[in-house]
Amino acid sequence: MRLLRPVSVLVSVAVVTVLALLSAAAPPRMLVFGMLALGPALAATSSNPSAVLLVGGYALATAFTISTWQGLLGTLDQFLRLVVVVTITVISWAVARHHRALARGQAGAAREREMLVAFAEQSADAIIVSRLDGVVTSWNGGAERLYGYTADEVIGSRFAKVIPPERRHALDQALAELADGRQIRLDETRRICRDGSERVVSVTVSPIRDELGNVVAAAATERDITDQKLAAERSARAARLESLGQLAGGVAHDFNNLLAIILNYADFLADEITPDGADDLARIRDAADRARSLTGQLLLFAKREPTEVxxxxxxxxxxxxxxxxxxxxxxxxxxxxxxxxxxxxxxxxxxxxxxxxxxxxxxxxxxxxxxxxxxxxxxxxxxxxxxxxxxxxxxxxxxxxxxxxxxxxxxxxxxxxxxxxxxxxxxxxxxxxxxxxxxxxxxxxxxxxxxxxLVSEPATAPAECLETGPAHGHGERIAVIEDEDYVRDLVIRILREHGYRTTALSEENLAASTLDDASLLITDIVLRGRPGPALADDLRDRHPGLRVLFMSGYSDAELRRRYDIGDATRIVQKPFTAVELLAAVDEALSTPPAVGSAPGSSAQPGPSP
Known part of the structure; x- marks a missing residue:
């Protein structure tokens, strides 16, 4: 950018013109024409080198013309005076050029300062400047938005008003470190807002030095990380809950196998013990029911309990x-x-x-x-x-x-x-x-x-509960696959005592088994070797009319997704009572066999029950 000072140039031209008239009127021996060198010197104040050269050229031409008119052409006096005009013009040109460079540098620095001020004012972070005694000298818009105090309320007072009382003693220590030229970083600290609420901020404080390198102030940048911290805590909590959920789901599954044994064998004993032992047995049954409820909560917490909405x-x-x-x-x-x-x-x-x-x-x-x-x-x-x-x-x-x-x-x-x-x-x-x-x-x-x-659909009426007794079989043959011996024996006993014939199978004797007259296969889903759906597929290939009933202590939805089990295939959730198992068996036997379709596809072996 060219910095023009028209007034300075016009004044310089006017001075040269007036001095020229005075020189022309003065006696030649006074050599007044040499004073025309004042023109370019005055033009130097315009910080425009081109203008200085123009004024200098005008002054030189005027001086030469007047001295020649006065009969001084070729004399030493004329030569020396003209050299003075040229020399002063050159010096003035250099001075103007230097002034122009300084002016440009100052203008650039001013623009940078303005940009920095605008940046600091528009920053979302709180940018605060204070003296080494803690008195605030600058408080940007980000600080106003974060802490609720306006600049007028804070500037001139100590920064301590936003620091919790128990932390204010650390302010003087921090100022002493800044005075020694050290930078301070705090990944996390608390601040008190005007409304009394607390915010968590990260802080970076740097010393400000003057042109001699002395620390004269401190500049702090404070960023609100309250929401970020809460999000991190929620994420960590979710991770902990996920780990606990996996542990709870596995423990609950093992409990379900044990509870199925306890609940049903307690029912078996109910018809065999004396009245004196009935109360003790009732306490065992009650404890098992409470444990069953607890495992249900564990599975729900682990999000492995099936839920129908x-x-x-x-x-x-x-x-x-x-x-x-x-x-x-x-x-x-x-x-x-x-x-x-x-x-x-x-x-x-x-x-x-x-x-x-x-x-x-x-x-x-x-x-x-x-x-x-x-x-x-x-x-x-x-x-x-x-x-x-x-x-x-x-x-x-x-x-x-x-x-x-x-x-x-x-x-x-x-x-x-x-x-x-x-x-x-x-x-x-x-x-x-x-x-x-x-x-x-x-x-x-x-x-x-x-x-x-809220939803727009009307609510459905609650279904009425009907008390029904255990279903009885009529000699149907049922194959049972369960790798937990006590659970397998329990299932077989329940079925035999209610009119069914049973056959216990395992993965080892599956190929040699003959199930031509079998009406139903009951198998656990998660076995130590191949999963139950894969074994059921093998048997259905040989016996297409074989119905299948699955049982498991894991979530219904999770198992169906994992082993590709269709919704039409029933899964009995452990721990089950005799009534629940017999009802599921009766329902499965009442369903026509889906000839040619498998209940589930083969999948990777899962963990043992």
Whole structure:
């Protein structure tokens, strides 16, 4: 960019012209024409070398013309005065060129400063400058947005107002390190905003030096990483839950095999023991039922328990569960149910909703040892149905609240809590596409809020439960494949005692077996060698009319996907009772055999049951 100073150039030309007139009027012996060299010197202030040369040329031509007119042509006086004009013109040209370079450098530096100021102002990070005594001198827009303080409120005061009280002693130490020229980095530290909330930030503070290299101030860049930290914690928690889920699923599967044995052999003993032992046997049966419920929660937590969803009115679920919930809370606790005036249809599993309510109500009961009130309420929140369960119990600390939904975390005694109740609730709500939150105050109580997406379809009426006795066979032959000896013996005993003929098979004797008169194959899915569906395929190739009934302690949906088992093929979930097994057998035998179609395709061997 050319820097023109027209006024300076015009003044220079005017000075040269006036001096020329004075020189022409003065006596020749005064040699006034030499003063025309002032023109280019004045033109140098324009910082325009070209203008200096023009003015210098004008001054030289004028001086030569006047001195020649005065009869000084060729004299030493004329020559010396003209040399002075040329010399001053050259010097002025160099000075103007230097001034122009300085001006351009200053303009570039000014533009850079303006860009830096604009960048700092528009930055999402908080950029703060302070003196070495901690007094803030610059506070950008990012700092205003992050901490809520305006620049006018902060500039001139110490930076300590956004530092937690317990950390303010470290400010003077940090300023001393900066004064020594050291940079400070904090990957994570806390700050207090104007509204009292806390934010987690990463901080980089660098010393600012003057032109002599002395540290005169400090510049801090602070980035809000609160959301990033929460996301990392959620990711780590999800990874922990996934690991725990895999462990829980495997343990629950092994328990299911054992519980199938305990439950059914306890039923066998019921007809054989004396009345004095009946109470003891009832306790064994009750403990097994509780263990069965616990493994169901483990499988649900591990997301390996099959779940069928339907359209359920949340109001009906509250109403239908009222009697069961009332029996669960005790006489010294009053339960209040308030349902919304209009239906609240949600897509969920009816039994799982009952489990949510039961777990939350039991949790409220345990928080009120001296009695109190539990309020269950439904309402509508936009496009979501809201379910709240409130109690007037002891409440909980923030530390407990933050870990409330972690599996196996409990504040109850070891003989009263497993730590799976609220973790199960969390999983059920998440599977239904909802969210759950908790608000609690020590000494006042706790409120759980669950939001579930509303659907437009009407709710289906709950199915009625019909009590039926065990089904009996009529001499049909059933083949059984199970690598757990006690479970295989249990299945065979149940079938034989209810009118069926049985044959025990294994992978080793499968090829030599003759099943021409067999009506049904019962096989575990996950075996130590080849999986059950692969063995069933082999038998169906030789006996196309053979029906198949699978049994397993793993999730129905997971097994069907893994082994390509069609929906038409029944899977009995372990642990099963005799009634459940016989009902599944009767259903399988009542289904016409699908000649030419296999129940499942071969797959890679899975883990042993």
């Amino acid at each position: 339907e359209i359920v009115d949340l109001n009906d679920s509250i109403t239908c569960s009222g009697e069961l919930l009332s029996r669960s809370i005790g006489a010294n606790i009053r339960m209040v149910c308030r349902t919304h005036s209009h239906p609240l249809p949600v897509r969920a599993n009816r039994g799982r909703l009952d489990q949510i309510l039961l777990n939350l109500v039991i949790n409220a009961r345990d928080a009120m040892p001296d009695g109190g009130v539990v309020v269950i309420e439904t309402s509508r929140a936009g496009a979501q149905a809201r379910l709240t369960v409130s109690d007037t119990g002891t409440g909980m600390t923030p530390e407990v609240r933050d870990r409330l939904f972690e599996p196996f975390f409990t504040t109850k005694p070891a003989d009263r809590g497993t730590g799976l109740g609220l973790a199960t609730v969390y999983g059920i709500v998440g599977d239904a596409g909802g969210t759950i939150g908790v608000d609690s105050t020590l000494g006042i109580g706790t409120t759980f809020e669950i939001l579930l997406p």
